Amino acid sequence: MRYYIMKKTLQIITILFITVLIFDYPHIKVEAETPDISITNKKDVNGAFVVTSDPQYPWTDRTDNGQTESESEKERRSEQLIREQYNSINEYTSRLTGMTEPTPVLINGDLTAFGHPWQWDKMNSLLGILKSPIFMGLGNHDIENNIDDCLSNSCxxxxxxxxxxxxxxxxxTRYDRKGDAPNNSHRFGSFAYSIDVGPIHFVQLNNYPTMTFRISEYTMEDSLSWLEQDLKEANQYGQAIIVNMHEPSGWKKGSQEQKNRFKNLLEKYKVKAVFAGHYHKKSGYFPNDYKDFFGNTPVFLSGSASQRTYLTAEYTNKEIKVYKVKDNNWRNKTLLKTIDISGRSFPQYSKVIDFxxxxxxxxxxxxxISITEWNDKLSSVRVPPGMTVELYEHIGYKGKMKTLRNKGDLxxxxxxxxxNDITSSYKYYTNAVGAKKIISENTK
Incomplete structure (x- = not known):
């Protein structure tokens, strides 16, 4: 009897441990002797994601219609509309069953009306309502509209x-924020990023891919070169690519050559869909409206919190079904389009870590390569799944340490x-429980 109780207790502890880890995305076991890892096409994938845009605090349906209301009333009603939408999303995600992947919420720009700190403080509080991981992008109301239009560009x-x-x-998975100047005084890049959830590779391009600006602490560059490399790798790894941004048209920055390059990248790397926002009263699938910007790639707009609309998507390893939600009523969601994501290639990739x-x-x-070549020169590291890398400031594994642990499948x-540019020694090893631990040391 005592043995039975102990066995059950261990089973429960194991289940709890796995439950805690599950939100770090699925693991694959990496054996020490395995030179290459195969990306397998999992047959029983079930996942979902939610796409929203333009909470734009403080903004309301009356603001959309050009109607006046007091500032206090606008703030009160805007908060009410955002709360209602986020509670609806929580209810939707809580009712999903049989999911094998996490369910992220994508917010495609215009989280604020003007980017004021007090608006971000309120949105930070409201975002806390959502019970899912949040992947946001910035929109024109957050950044572009406020350039040289707010004291010292503080907005x-x-x-x-x-x-x-x-x-x-x-x-x-990838984040285009390049190395900072001394003392973290200036940050630059496109600030685009990507993340993998199950078979889906989500890319976030913020306002739009050709936008640029420079203020005292930040320089935003166009995302095209970064995007090309990101899409190339995602396509190579057999991921179904979804691109997100804020504005689906009317881009103020960027040449026609850049816009054509972007459109060609979507086609070349078989991007499955583009999701955007910006137009509060437009929500749904728009197959013909934005071809000048996206070619034949399907385009979906999610509307706004002020208009009480958002999108949901549910997927297997073969297809993505995209739905429109009106009046924040997910129970009456309507199917917009089924996107085929079958037939993707699943190649092998090396277990070797790249510096x-x-x-x-x-x-x-x-x-x-010898330490004399790379000492104090490392700026990025590619880590295979199931591996951990420890970087050290000094030779002999001394000084400050930074740990890079990849718990994903890619x-x-x-x-x-x-x-940046301070690594002088490193170690790496496998994460897998029960696998033979590899320790590779490089100080020479």
Whole structure:
């Protein structure tokens, strides 16, 4: 009897341990002797995601219609509309059954009306309502509209500060925030990022892919070169690619050549859909409205909190079904389109860890090279699934340490923002429970 109780107790502890880990995305066991890892086409994938945009606090349906209301009333009603939508999303995600993947909520821009710090403070509180992981992008009301239109560009800065802080909470697949100047005084890049959830590769391009600006603490670059590399790898790994942004048209920055390049990238790497926001009263599938920007890639708009609309999507390993939700009533959601994601290739990739000279996997690859070549020169590292890398400030595994642990199913690229150009030694080993532990040390 005592043995039975102990056995049951161990089973319960094991289940609880697995439950805690599950939100770090699925693991695959990596044996020490395995030189290559196969990406397998899982047959029993069931997942979902939610797409929203334009909570735009404080903004209401009356603001959309050009009707006046007092500032206090606008703030009260805007908060009420956002709360209602986020509670609806929670109810929807709580009723999903048989899911094998986490259910993220994508917010495609315009979280605030003007990017003021007090608006971000309120949105930070309201985002806490959502019980799912949140992957946000910035829109024109958060950044572009406020450039040189707010004292010392403080509104743009507050939007960028909140965004970059929020991104640190998640283990992103790729993130285009390049190395900082001394003392963290300036950050630059497109600030686009991507993340893998099950078979889906989500890309977030913020307002739009050709947008650029420079203020005292931030420089935003266009995302095209970063995007090309990101899409290339996602396509190589057999992921179904979903691109997100805020504005589906009317881009103020960027040449026609850049816009054509972007459109060609979507086609070349077989992007399955684009999700956007911006137009509060437009929600649904728009097959013909935005071909100048996206070619034949399906385009979906999610509307706004003020109009009480959002989108949901449910997928297997073969298809994605996209639904429209009106009046925040997910029970009466309507099917917009079924997207075929079958027939993707699932190649092998090397277990070898790559160490790069520059951010985003660019520049010289230092793997297997003497320390005299790479000492204090590492800016990014690609870690295979199931592996952990420990970077050290000094030779002999001394000084500050940074740990890169990939718990996902695909290789993950880490930019060493706070550890850029200071690595002098490293170790790596497998994460898998019960697998033979590899420790590889490199100080020479």
């Amino acid at each position: 743009v800065r507050s939007s960028m500060n909140y965004f970059t802080k929020h991104m640190q909470l998640y283990g992103l 790069y000279e520059h951010s985003n996997g660019l520049g010289k690859n230092f793997k297997g 290789p993950r690229l880490y930019n060493l923002y706070d550890f």
